[in-house]
Structures are given as C-alpha cells and as structure tokens.
Amino acid sequence: MSKLSIRAARQPDAIGQQATLQGWVRTRRDSKGGFSFLELNDGSCLANIQVIADADLPNYESEIKHLSAGCSVTIIGEIKESGGKGQATEMQAAEVIVHGWSDPEAYPLQKKRHSMEKLREWAHLRPRTNTIGAVMRVRNQICRLIHDFFQENEFLYIQTPIITASDCEGAGEMFRVTTIDPGNVPTKQDGSIDFEQDFFDRPSYLTVSGQLEGEIYATALGKVYTFGPTFRAENSHTSRHLAEFWMIEPEMAFYELEDNMRLAEQFLKRIVNEVRENCQEDIEFFQKRIDDSVEATLDSVASQEFQRLSYTDAIALLENSGEKFEYPISWGADLQAEHERFLTEKHFKSPVILYDYPATIKPFYMRVNDDPKTVRAMDVLVPRVGEIIGGSQREDRLDVLESRMADQGLDAKEYWWYLDLRRFGTVPHSGFGLGLERMVQFVTGMANIRDVIPFPRTPGNAEF
C-alpha cells in the first residue's frame, strides 16, 4: 500500500488505488446517516481531501468522533471518485490511526480566521494555516526557478561568506560578530577595544550583501550568482524590511548596465510566468483571499516591457505630476515608497527600471558616468512592493574607484583585494540583488514582508 501525498491523491488518476494518507485534520462533520467526513491536509497542496469514515470502523465511537482541528492521523483506504463540488476524489477510510490529539479548547487555530498579526505570535503554528502554507509553496517554487534560470544561462552558483569584515553597502548597518565577553572587553592603551584579541583578529560582521565576493568570482569565472541570507541592522519598522532576508545576487563579467537591465527583466518575467503555471491553485487563493489584483499584476509583468527611465527624468516627472506627496522630492533625494508607487501603479502601470542615480546617494562601487554627478545604478520598481532589485555596473577603473572610496571615507588599504581586481585584468562588469522576500510579496500580494518568510527577524523579534 503506497503512501500518497494529498496532492497526488486528489488527482483523478489516483481513483481506485488503495493508499495511505497522513496529515492533520482540519474539520470533522458527522452525518446523520452514521458516518463522519474528515477534511485532511498535509501541506502538499492548498486543498484538503475529504475522508469518509463509517460508523462501523472499530474506533468510530471511541476516537474518530472526537477528532478535531489539528489532530494528526494516518488513514488507510481506497481513493474513490467524488460526487462533491471542487474535488475529483475522496477517500473511503478502512482504518484511521490517531497519532496526536489536539485539545479543541486549547488549540489556537481552532477558530477559523486570525489576523496576520496574531498569527505572527504563533510562528510555530502558523504554517498550518492556508495562507502561510500557500506562501511557503510559492516561495519554494521561486527558489527552484531562480536556480533553474541561472543554471540554464550558464551561471555558476557561488557561496559567499556570511561573516565578513567589509561593509558592502557602506551604510554602517551591520550586526557585529564577536566572541568578546561583553563583561570583560579587552582594550588597547588608548582605551579603545582591542579587536586583535577577538576571534577573527579584526572587527567582523554579518554580511549585508555577497556582492564584493561575487565580483571576485565573476572576474575569474565569468557569470556567477550567490543566493543566501543577508543581514541589516537598520531600525526599520516597515512592511518591506527585515533584519534577516535572502538575496539573489548575480554578477557578470563583460556586462554593461544595459545588459544588466535586460537580464533583470528576463529573470523577473521568467519567475512570474512559471509561478503562474506551477502554482495555479495557490495563486487563485491569493487572488480570492489576499489581494484581488494579484493575477492582473502578474499578467501585466509577464506581458509588458519594463519602462526604463533615468533618475533625472523620473524626478522631473514626479515634480510635474501635480501629485501631493507626503515627502517632497527633488534631484539628489532618494525616492520614497510613495514615489515608487506613483510611478509603477499610477503613471506607468508597469514595472519601471530607474537608472543613473546621483553618486551621493549610492555606494562607492558603482561606475561613475561622464557627467560625473551620476553613477550607473539601476533599481527595478514594481507595483505594490516598490524597489525589488538594486544593482549597477561596477566601477572598473582603479583611479576612479580609489577617489570614490576616499570621498566616502573608506580606507583603501582594507579593500586592497577589491582594488586588485582593477589592477589585474579589469573588465566592465555588472550585477544586481533581488530580495527574495520582496519577490514573494510581489507574487502573492501579501501585504507584510513578515508573512512571507518562515521566521521573520525584525527589531525586537527573534524568539523562534
């Protein structure tokens, strides 16, 4: 007798099979005719399977009639054609084995609907809800598609370090990694902390980005990508920021900014198209229950060309829009969420790639334009989520890079290895970073980024 996932057992070709199903009861309903309906879910798909348990089963009175939401069971029986709406199959139980009870008085998910905020307090139970289950299946698909896309395009998957001494984004938002005992800090003669006595002999941090190390491998192996956790100690309490998030960072030798933009667009389109194909049931759920613009937005991304415009043109457009913004915008300032939303949702009604940003608001590594107040940066903005990708062509000229670092107060000595890439066989190269969680938010329509990662890390939240 084969174990079947509920996903497989719901397919018409399973009809007639003897099978074992295992999962958690969602509901039980007793019929007057002397049998019970159990709705069983195992996470393999959104839908439950209906199980019919007759009163003549030996444990019907003693156990089956006491099953409630959250109880775990193994059910052996036959998959039959179902007359019910929305289901091709159901199971006629021959045996019901109860593994674990779940006291209906105490089980928090007994009640049907809880707010997403409430569910965050139960990070250990929320995966049992339809919403989080659907999010995680979509997230899983996206991760698979990311690898497929890059592998098919001859990128090498490189694992960049999580612990590092360099601040890629230069924003000083890093979590420190140390084995120094806070109650017994070694100091130098001038009273400052003696990091030479720390584990790595120098101040070390959790990485904010794998880019700099990605560049090392791209300038040897051509096209690479990293995909790992990144950490930012920014005190943001928004629906788009996490202190720990996953980033996909491709880095390509011999790519200029236009090549980079083209790749980013292809990449996003591919993910959107294939999620649409592979996760139909879950996407329909998001459309119905979470945000009724999800399907239309996904379709428009898949079919429309992304709008491209320079930062300077975008500022002019925003200034002349006649729109009342909470934060006024002018050349030199970073776009706020409201400006991003105006461009993608109201004005263009499509994803937008902004490029050539002011050098003053972007990190040291971006290639300086001839003007020379702008750099070859690009941000991809999408409806609802705003910035989903940040990237650039990298500064490949040693002298320009050195002077940019000096401008930003960075010590060239500490980046000697990064400068070496420009000393020995420098090449034009580019890359970008896609925030995985923002991608999942975009595809699912989930309003808050804390609900698209299994265990969100935000200021004050790291219990489990």
Ligand code: 4AD
């Ligand atoms: O724009 P960012 O900071 O770019 C970089 O880190 C570059 N080094 C990437 C590169 O060129 N290789 O971050 C890239 C993306 C953002 O567009 C956003 O999607 C996501 O990472 N991101 C965050 N996601 C969740 N929470 C945060 N605090 C995030 N910060 C950035």
Ligand code: MG
């Ligand atoms: Mg950015």
